[in-house]
Amino acid sequence: MPADSRNPEISVSDLLLYINCPRRVYFVNRGFELFPEINASRLERMLLKELSLTYPEIVRECSLNADNLRKELETAFNQACEDLPLMFPREFACIEKETLEEGDARARAKIPEIAANLLKGLEEFGKDSMLAALTPVKTEPIISSERLNLKGSPSKLVYFENVTVPSIIKPGSCPIQGVWASDRIHATALALLLETESGKEVPFAFVEYVSFGLLRKVVIRSSDRREVLKICRRVEKIKAGFMPEKTEEKFCTECTFSEHCISESSLMSKFF
Template sequence: MISLKKIKTYMYCPLKLYYEDNIHENEIKNERYEAGKRIKEIRLDIQDLIQRNLKRLNRNMDLKRIEQELNKNINYYINNQLNEIYDPEKYDIEDIEKYKNDLMQESKYNIQLLSLKSKRLMDLTNENGHNITERLFPTAMYNYILRDPELEITGIAEKIEIIQGKYYPIIFKTSIPPIKGVWDSDAIELAFTSILIEEEFETEVYVGFVDYVNIGERRPAVIDANLRKSLFRKIDYVRTILYNKEIPTAKYDLNKCKNCEFKDICLDDYENPIEI
């Protein structure tokens, strides 16, 4: 089965996918990946906490009080969770502090935006927090495991929102978005999840969304025929790398390579190594 993680690695760098598949797991400890996964889980928990706080809002509260209410327990939770995952043998304390600060900044900014929206919505509708929560946060499923046996693909949908019977895949990204639309790799990820959702729920998905969490912006990606074709081509390439053991061309990019756990091997393997 081709997993979403493999497609994401392929989009990062095809050669990285090849190394991941051919080098024994224990040789290279992928701590960065594990930490990234945990941060994503913490981010979903924070969203859940904020939604719970939102339900407690009263329409008579002023903006400052709304922000205070939405902020309740958030920094405590972030501190607590990051302290729990801290393992001196795996991570530098500076990395943990950076994750902590990033999450706190991101939450602070998103809570400020949500406070403004909630205040405005409560004023307009005369409703309390409990009622506006549904308007702001539709029914959703998180970390839903999906599989398509015919296409032999599988993946975990980070979030699927269901609005009036329609399914919308949502992914969260900490990268800065492009000037317009979403990054190609994000669109491919959404297309992959959409195909799995279509199979699982016998439905059609026309659009998905990327939540660029650092700037609190949601951007749509249309899951059209061209995007699907491009995804299928990538699935085929991934199959060639994994099953035929074909060595792909490296996708050198200084920003990516410096964070890649295979950079030392890459430098050894190539006649003209890049400078990192």
């Protein structure tokens, strides 16, 4: 099918929204803002993501014991606290002091656990292997594929076991083993994109659960690829104007679209 007869191009972030709730794709596509403000939890995630970008340097240069790692992480964290407002001036202009303090305290409290888990990973996998999996060969590259009608940006590309693979940074919770289903879809979508760009198979990807200092390898399965392609087609349909049914989602109570969602549902019920 020629590119210009297709639906609007979709992005990996649309797929992630769809996994949360298909209706969110509909609202974001119509210009509604998903996160109108920074709260303490979002600030905590932003700080931990920023901190994680310093892991390779810390692991490379620091002599490896828990105390050293913790101290280096604290220094890097303080720097992240100073840098973040310069990187996101518009968002930070309207944050309350209490929110800043709470976000800072919540993120800072994670440092001992991050240090302990990084150290455990280093002992288990070795410094060279950890460094290869953590060190970006590219940071946030934009990859797009006309064939998939998809674009996306992995947090980084890393070169591991002779392959360049995507790595995604996740500041949220971490499963006991493996990765969350939504992270598997995220990693697979980026692997598919990278394959269409490089022409080489991408057999695995990494997910960094940065609030815990844990790094997980995800093998990309055919069933994951099938699922990503299925979601892509559904998202294309929504972006072309189809409004999905409202379902009672666990996210509804905290959703920034709940007001619009209810009013659109009642409007639709008048017609159908």
